[in-house]
Amino acid sequence: MAIGSASVKDVAALAGVSVGTVSNVLNRPDRVGRETRLRVESAISELGFVRNEVARHLRAGGSRLIGFLVLDAANPFFTDVARGVEEAARAAGLAVFLCNSDNSELREREYLDLLLEQRVRGVLVTPVNLETERLAALPRLGLPVVLVDRIGGADWCSVSVDDEVGGHLAGTHLVESGHQRIAFVGGPDSLGQVRDRLAGAQRAIREGGLPEDALTVIATSALTVAEGRRAGQRLVGLPSAQRPTAAFCANDLLALGLLQEMTRQEVPVPEELAIIGYDDIEFAAAAAVPLTSVRQPRHLIGRTAAELLAEEVDAGPEHQHRQLQYLPELVVRGSTRGSRRPGSV
Amino acid sequence: MAIGSASVKDVAALAGVSVGTVSNVLNRPDRVGRETRLRVESAISELGFVRNEVARHLRAGGSRLIGFLVLDAANPFFTDVARGVEEAARAAGLAVFLCNSDNSELREREYLDLLLEQRVRGVLVTPVNLETERLAALPRLGLPVVLVDRIGGADWCSVSVDDEVGGHLAGTHLVESGHQRIAFVGGPDSLGQVRDRLAGAQRAIREGGLPEDALTVIATSALTVAEGRRAGQRLVGLPSAQRPTAAFCANDLLALGLLQEMTRQEVPVPEELAIIGYDDIEFAAAAAVPLTSVRQPRHLIGRTAAELLAEEVDAGPEHQHRQLQYLPELVVRGSTRGSRRPGSV
DNA sequence: GCACATTTATGAAACGATTCACTCGCAATC
DNA sequence: GATTGCGAGTGAATCGTTTCATAAATGTGC
Numbered sequence: 001m002a003i004g005s006a007s008v009k010d011v012a013a014l015a016g017v018s019v020g021t022v023s024n025v026l027n028r029p030d031r032v033g034r035e036t037r038l039r040v041e042s043a044i045s046e047l048g049f050v051r052n053e054v055a056r057h058l059r060a061g062g063s064r065l066i067g068f069l070v071l072d073a074a075n076p077f078f079t080d081v082a083r084g085v086e087e088a089a090r091a092a093g094l095a096v097f098l099c100n101s102d103n104s105e106l107r108e109r110e111y112l113d114l115l116l117e118q119r120v121r122g123v124l125v126t127p128v129n130l131e132t133e134r135l136a137a138l139p140r141l142g143l144p145v146v147l148v149d150r151i152g153g154a155d156w157c158s159v160s161v162d163d164e165v166g167g168h169l170a171g172t173h174l175v176e177s178g179h180q181r182i183a184f185v186g187g188p189d190s191l192g193q194v195r196d197r198l199a200g201a202q203r204a205i206r207e208g209g210l211p212e213d214a215l216t217v218i219a220t221s222a223l224t225v226a227e228g229r230r231a232g233q234r235l236v237g238l239p240s241a242q243r244p245t246a247a248f249c250a251n252d253l254l255a256l257g258l259l260q261e262m263t264r265q266e267v268p269v270p271e272e273l274a275i276i277g278y279d280d281i282e283f284a285a286a287a288a289v290p291l292t293s294v295r296q297p298r299h300l301i302g303r304t305a306a307e308l309l310a311e312e313v314d315a316g317p318e319h320q321h322r323q324l325q326y327l328p329e330l331v332v333r334g335s336t337r338g339s340r341r342p343g344s345v
Numbered sequence: 346m347a348i349g350s351a352s353v354k355d356v357a358a359l360a361g362v363s364v365g366t367v368s369n370v371l372n373r374p375d376r377v378g379r380e381t382r383l384r385v386e387s388a389i390s391e392l393g394f395v396r397n398e399v400a401r402h403l404r405a406g407g408s409r410l411i412g413f414l415v416l417d418a419a420n421p422f423f424t425d426v427a428r429g430v431e432e433a434a435r436a437a438g439l440a441v442f443l444c445n446s447d448n449s450e451l452r453e454r455e456y457l458d459l460l461l462e463q464r465v466r467g468v469l470v471t472p473v474n475l476e477t478e479r480l481a482a483l484p485r486l487g488l489p490v491v492l493v494d495r496i497g498g499a500d501w502c503s504v505s506v507d508d509e510v511g512g513h514l515a516g517t518h519l520v521e522s523g524h525q526r527i528a529f530v531g532g533p534d535s536l537g538q539v540r541d542r543l544a545g546a547q548r549a550i551r552e553g554g555l556p557e558d559a560l561t562v563i564a565t566s567a568l569t570v571a572e573g574r575r576a577g578q579r580l581v582g583l584p585s586a587q588r589p590t591a592a593f594c595a596n597d598l599l600a601l602g603l604l605q606e607m608t609r610q611e612v613p614v615p616e617e618l619a620i621i622g623y624d625d626i627e628f629a630a631a632a633a634v635p636l637t638s639v640r641q642p643r644h645l646i647g648r649t650a651a652e653l654l655a656e657e658v659d660a661g662p663e664h665q666h667r668q669l670q671y672l673p674e675l676v677v678r679g680s681t682r683g684s685r686r687p688g689s690v
Numbered sequence: 691g692c693a694c695a696t697t698t699a700t701g702a703a704a705c706g707a708t709t710c711a712c713t714c715g716c717a718a719t720c
Numbered sequence: 721g722a723t724t725g726c727g728a729g730t731g732a733a734t735c736g737t738t739t740c741a742t743a744a745a746t747g748t749g750c
Contacts, residue, residue: 008707020709055707056708059707
């Protein structure tokens, strides 16, 4: 039996009523006589009728579906954001489909096209690249969009965390702990987050009176555990006079990979290398050496983003775009504690 | 400008052709004259026309969309499975929407309804409960379904890993390491996996000649890090004469939570408590004490499941249901090494 | 110059639902 | 008894697209 083998027409025939009446039973049961309604309802269950939402929304206009396109569904940061999104979306009567661009511009484009063609009601997106034509097209086509963990300017709703401040927190912490040679591990720098976190760290270095070249950038091709391990190998390969005594990683996955590699190479953390991550994912606290990290209000980011989208969906054209920004927070743990100045926080 | 403000009709009008021709340009460009095609194409881009897939599939029948309904999108096990799913689905020309039931039967039902109403082409699902009416309805309505990480009998396609064998591997490892009091941490036992892993461990205990009550079950309400911490508190609360010397956790999240709590309470692992997890997620190896775990071929599970679904989608009614099962593998690390019999593997 | 095939374009029907202007009884009102 | 009002149900139009039978224009071979 094929799906949709039963349509309103079949139901109407079996119940001996018109299609209009079946539709009324479905959508305004109060306008139908008790007798008739029961007859229609039993016909529905007898035929296993399932309303075809596709056809319904063709006629009735927009659905209550939104898409959430994330950069990396395997990153606990995004899964926590997604939880917040789901929660707020449900409250607003929206259902969420999660899509994973996996850092690929191609897949991002494909998913955006798909969501557009499916006529979802709105899109939450953490774009790989803010400058793509495809992304810019969405608001022009009238599709509500909220940027998550990104800022796109006054023409976009966005919910983000101030990454420059986060980078500054991390950098200051390391400078104040007495480190003179610091590595920044992160990339690709097409990612705005990576650039901003680096900029914040650089500012901290300047403010701490260290020379610009106190900061070595170790570029990675992605924000993953595997790339973190690779960065670790490069770090260990440096002559020890040049080797940084602390590393600020653009996210916790990198930091965990780096930490793993240090353990493998028997470089003690934090004594020989202090490590600081970003995001404060749940696993950071449980790492071999508990990870110092910059915490972001992940759940809140998701909730707020979904609420903004719901607002935009319901307000229509008179909606005013808003840019919300939260502040990050430093969480100090063993991976930096007492690395240079024993006893300091 | 509302979405879909431009329809084929508008394009046709602007290009001075009929709607049929526009449709031909879209679907069979070779049947259209060069001249006309160019005119239509420029009208399309001028109006920012986006084909309405909803309407298209109403007429043309089935889409190429599938849904993947997971138990817990925040569990790295599932995100790795999802990666495999995506990869194979893409290869088969299918797009995947990820849905998260978050262990809730209610949300599972809502998402299944949603997927059904959206007329997706097939569904991959890790059900909260195999016995629900809603799940049973899907094949009856002709919707291809593949169970992931579950077995549903001969009427279902499924891809799973033998959990009983996995539990047995873990149990045997602990028994052979000389442990006499073992805790099983897991739940709720409505989850088939939890039951099977426990059963495997129990068999290992019997085979090892230990009494049945050598195994204490510490029930949890979910397979999360937080629940693992809670289980740890209960474990520490036991009088030390009764306290197990090893814990087998139904997944790695529980194990990581348990490990965290042991560290906090200063119970040395593995000396006072050996811990073994399940899934071998990426973070297991990076834990404070690297975690012994039962590895499942996560990526392969996802790939195979999507391939089975694609086959079912394309074969139609003459499709034969198949049940595939992989074997798990024990990965021994520090969290159990040398706990009772120093030096043993 | 004729018959015939080929290429190109047309326009109406169909997909499955909703919506809306109507009709049909029937009771209440004056 | 005529009029009004109301609740219940009808059926055609509609959403945006594809498909298909058909028509018109063009090319080919003799």
